[in-house]
Amino acid sequence: MRINKVWLRLGIFPVLGLLLATIIIMDNINLLSRRDSITFTYLESLRNGNAGYGEISDYNNDISLASLKPGDILLGGWPNCAYGSFSHAGLYLGNNEVLEGYVDSGITINTVDHYRNYAQACILRVQTSANVKKRAIEYARQQEGKIFYPVAFKNGERYWNCSKIIWKAYMEQNIDLDNTHDLWIAPVVFCKSPNVKIIGLKGEI
Numbered sequence: 151m152r153i154n155k156v157w158l159r160l161g162i163f164p165v166l167g168l169l170l171a172t173i174i175i176m177d178n179i180n181l182l183s184r185r186d187s188i189t190f191t192y193l194e195s196l197r198n199g200n201a202g203y204g205e206i207s208d209y210n211n212d213i214s215l216a217s218l219k220p221g222d223i224l225l226g227g228w229p230n231c232a233y234g235s236f237s238h239a240g241l242y243l244g245n246n247e248v249l250e251g252y253v254d255s256g257i258t259i260n261t262v263d264h265y266r267n268y269a270q271a272c273i274l275r276v277q278t279s280a281n282v283k284k285r286a287i288e289y290a291r292q293q294e295g296k297i298f299y300p301v302a303f304k305n306g307e308r309y310w311n312c313s314k315i316i317w318k319a320y321m322e323q324n325i326d327l328d329n330t331h332d333l334w335i336a337p338v339v340f341c342k343s344p345n346v347k348i349i350g351l352k353g354e355i
Contacts, residue, residue: 205229211352213271215262220244221283222275223316223346225337226268227353234338235355236272239313240265241290249290251298251312259294270353274346282323290319303334313337320345 206228218224220243227236240250240262248262265271276283299309304317313335317327327343328335340346341355348355 207269208267209269211266211268211271213266213273213350213352215265215273217349218242218262218273219275219283220287221278221280222273222349223340224248224262224265225272225274225340226265227270227337229269233336235270235341235353236337238268239316239337239340241287241316241319243287243291249287249294249315251310251315253298253300256298257290257293257296257310257315259291271350272341272348272353272355273350274340275349276320276325276327276346278320278323278325278345282320282325286319286323286325289322290315301334304328304332313339316340 222242224240224242225236226238227234231237238250240248240260242248242262243259246262247259248265249257249259251257276286293307293310293315296307297309298311300311302309302311302314304314307318310318311334317335317340320327325345327345328339329343330339332339338355341348
């Protein structure tokens with residue numbers, strides 16, 4: 151009898167997960183046909199055999215980090231990433247530090263130099279005042295140590311990924327960096343925002 155209860159518990163979570171995913175998809179069915187949506191991009195990538203962060207390896211993209219200012223957004227990407235040109239994003243804090251999210255460490259602060267290790271990289275400057283950027287940084291810092299989840303939806307403040315934390319930090323300042331209005335936000339979406347300016351690029355968007 152105990153074994154049956156264990157199997158029941160093990161089986162109920164995938165069923166509930168599938169049910170939840172079905173409900174979410176049905177409520178947002180229009181995203182499946184919109185080519186500008188990350189949901190569409192991700193499903194197309196899966197259909198073509200590309201999943202996850204892409205072909206991870208060490209590169210030297212030689213992007214200059216000298217012009218970085220607090221509040222800038224850094225993007226890094228590997229070939230065949232499932233959700234666009236870039237697989238990772240970070241918020242520059244100043245003093246060679248970047249706030250970003252990883253599966254194993256959650257929302258954390260690291261040095262910025264590793265963005266040269268991606269196959270391609272991009273630096274974006276949000277078109278707003280230094281005070282607004284300061285408040286966005288303060289909000290992002292408050293989330294340090296919180297849980298990372300790769301496809302964290304934009305709603306809520308319990309689960310984060312590398313791009314959601316940046317989007318939310320600026321959204322708290324009434325600056326929406328997502329013009330696709332998708333369920334979740336991938337790094338490449340920031341490049342398409344009218345609220346940013348590209349100040350450094352190695353590779354293609």
